[in-house]
Amino acid sequence: MRSNPSEFEMVAPGSLQAIVSLLAKEPGAWLPIAGGTDVMVLYAAGKLPARKLISLWNLPELRRIDVTADEIRIGAACTYTDLRMHEIVGREFPLMAFAARWTGGIANQNRGTIGGNIVNASPAADSLPALLVYEADLILVSARGERRVPYVTFHTGYKKTLLAPDELVEAVCLSRRFSGYLSHARKVGARNAQAISKVCISALGRLTGDVVEDVRMALGSVAPVPLRLTQTEQIVRGRSMDSALLLEARKAAIAEIRPIDDIRSTARYRAVVAGNLVAEFLRRLKSERTRPERDPAKDVLARWNLLPTDAAIAAILPCCGSKAWAQGMVTRRPMADESALVTAANETWRSLTPSDWMEAFNSHPRIGESRAAQSPLAQSVAWSAQEQRNVVDTDATVKSALSDANQEYERRFGRIFIVCATGKSAPEILEILQRRLKNDAETELHESAEQQRQITEIRLKKWLEG
Ligand SMILES: Cc1cc2nc3c(=O)[nH]c(=O)nc-3n(C[C@H](O)[C@H](O)[C@H](O)COP(=O)(O)OP(=O)(O)OC[C@H]3O[C@@H](n4cnc5c(N)ncnc54)[C@H](O)[C@@H]3O)c2cc1C
Numbered sequence: 001m002r003s004n005p006s007e008f009e010m011v012a013p014g015s016l017q018a019i020v021s022l023l024a025k026e027p028g029a030w031l032p033i034a035g036g037t038d039v040m041v042l043y044a045a046g047k048l049p050a051r052k053l054i055s056l057w058n059l060p061e062l063r064r065i066d067v068t069a070d071e072i073r074i075g076a077a078c079t080y081t082d083l084r085m086h087e088i089v090g091r092e093f094p095l096m097a098f099a100a101r102w103t104g105g106i107a108n109q110n111r112g113t114i115g116g117n118i119v120n121a122s123p124a125a126d127s128l129p130a131l132l133v134y135e136a137d138l139i140l141v142s143a144r145g146e147r148r149v150p151y152v153t154f155h156t157g158y159k160k161t162l163l164a165p166d167e168l169v170e171a172v173c174l175s176r177r178f179s180g181y182l183s184h185a186r187k188v189g190a191r192n193a194q195a196i197s198k199v200c201i202s203a204l205g206r207l208t209g210d211v212v213e214d215v216r217m218a219l220g221s222v223a224p225v226p227l228r229l230t231q232t233e234q235i236v237r238g239r240s241m242d243s244a245l246l247l248e249a250r251k252a253a254i255a256e257i258r259p260i261d262d263i264r265s266t267a268r269y270r271a272v273v274a275g276n277l278v279a280e281f282l283r284r285l286k287s288e289r290t291r292p293e294r295d296p297a298k299d300v301l302a303r304w305n306l307l308p309t310d311a312a313i314a315a316i317l318p319c320c321g322s323k324a325w326a327q328g329m330v331t332r333r334p335m336a337d338e339s340a341l342v343t344a345a346n347e348t349w350r351s352l353t354p355s356d357w358m359e360a361f362n363s364h365p366r367i368g369e370s371r372a373a374q375s376p377l378a379q380s381v382a383w384s385a386q387e388q389r390n391v392v393d394t395d396a397t398v399k400s401a402l403s404d405a406n407q408e409y410e411r412r413f414g415r416i417f418i419v420c421a422t423g424k425s426a427p428e429i430l431e432i433l434q435r436r437l438k439n440d441a442e443t444e445l446h447e448s449a450e451q452q453r454q455i456t457e458i459r460l461k462k463w464l465e466g
Pocket residue numbers: 031032033034035036037038039040041056076077102103104105108111112113114115116117118119120124125126127167168169170193194195196197
């Protein structure tokens with residue numbers, strides 16, 4: 001250890017508001033530290049210029065993943081483990097989950113955060129190419145307020161960002177519009193884990209017949225900043241996939257990048273590998289498209305569209321728990337695909353009365369329990385058990401705190417606490433419950449309804465799997 005701990009000061013104000021106030025008083029004086037996996041490497045090497053550290057670790061405001069109908073908002077202090085475990089990240093943004101899975105080892109994934117990866121601004125960072133292809137936005141926050149910037153503008157040069165000295169990254173926003181794409185990622189390094197990439201790729205693509213309808217490719221470790229291959233994409237988009245196009249794309253990618261020699265690799269090796277990775281992705285895009293497609297979701301929907309009314313209501317009811325909602329859904333048949341189903345579900349849910357909402361709320365067991373107030377359906381019981389998996393395994397202290405907070409919630413609002421528990425740990429749920437106990441009745445009713453909407457959406461997608 002080449003640093004002397006007595007020379008350093010570290011504070012943990014514990015709330016985002018307190019942190020941005022302190023940063024505003026002395027802009028540039030405090031270095032934020034989240035998981036510390038990059039900061040502590042510099043500290044151990046005696047290369048950390050800052051002496052005053054301000055902790056963002058486990059800050060509730062930055063450690064949450066919020067899902068709305070249009071986008072997912074990932075708090076900057078979410079760890080790779082949080083990302084790996086999150087159902088919607090895994091299903092709709094697999095490139096983020098892949099990158100999380102191969103960043104460092106398990107210990108690193110438990111501490112390293114997405115915000116730290118972004119601000120550390122390494123061109124070799126594994127999650128950043130994924131942010132480019134998903135066209136992520138960043139929410140930056142300071143005492144002056146929030147601003148939303150496209151991630152593609154954030155890295156202004158090697159290890160440079162547009163973050164002001166009093167600003168933090170608060171969240172990463174990803175638009176939920178990439179269903180139907182082939183997702184492809186590859187990391188080329190000395191090993192798959194615990195090795196920084198020599199070159200990495202994140203890519204999305206969609207073909208119509210043989211023609212490339214859309215393609216998005218980004219590479220890491222081939223330029224001063226993570227690089228979206230916009231020129232190569234332009235060449236490929238709208239063209240038929242054949243061997244001539246593969247050759248053209250490979251050449252275009254090599255022309256677009258600016259690799260260097262460093263301790264991990266050479267510019268020449270990186271250029272060859274970058275071309276190979278682009279060609280590999282495009283070949284896969286073609287071969288997966290030419291395989292006969294079987295979509296289990298379409299089979300489930302086709303069968304449900306034909307069921308008699310009562311049977312159709314019974315089949316879809318466990319996804320929500322409200323009979324009025326299930327009836328509303330059945331009257332909107334036939335439904336063509338998952339997207340039509342989810343849109344109908346959201347619209348039907350919003351058209352219901354609070355008493356219909358209550359019926360859905362009551363179909364769930366309390367967080368930490370297995371029995372619902374009203375006699376639930378077998379499928380609903382099974383899904384509740386999956387959704388609350390993390391709570392069942394938690395320790396007795398958190399369980400008991402949850403039980404107390406549940407009772408307080410029921411005394412205050414007269415119904416059970418509803419939260420979309422999928423992918424959330426028991427302490428996270430406890431923190432949300434304690435925060436929501438401070439809501440007024442109207443705000444809380446609508447927050448519960450939004451949580452139920454999210455639960456329904458996740459259940460519908462499971463239901464479609466057959
Ligand atoms: C053994 C090991 C293996 C690794 N392997 C990989 C790998 O395979 N792939 C890869 O991409 N990375 C890898 N890393 C790098 C590292 O784990 C990631 O960059 C990680 O995401 C950093 O997050 P953190 O929370 O630990 O950041 P910290 O170290 O806490 O902070 C990093 C930088 O970001 C700033 N910062 C953090 N959060 C914020 C915020 N919200 N707002 C403003 N500034 C902020 C800090 O001030 C600091 O400048 C590895 C690191 C180690 C030690």
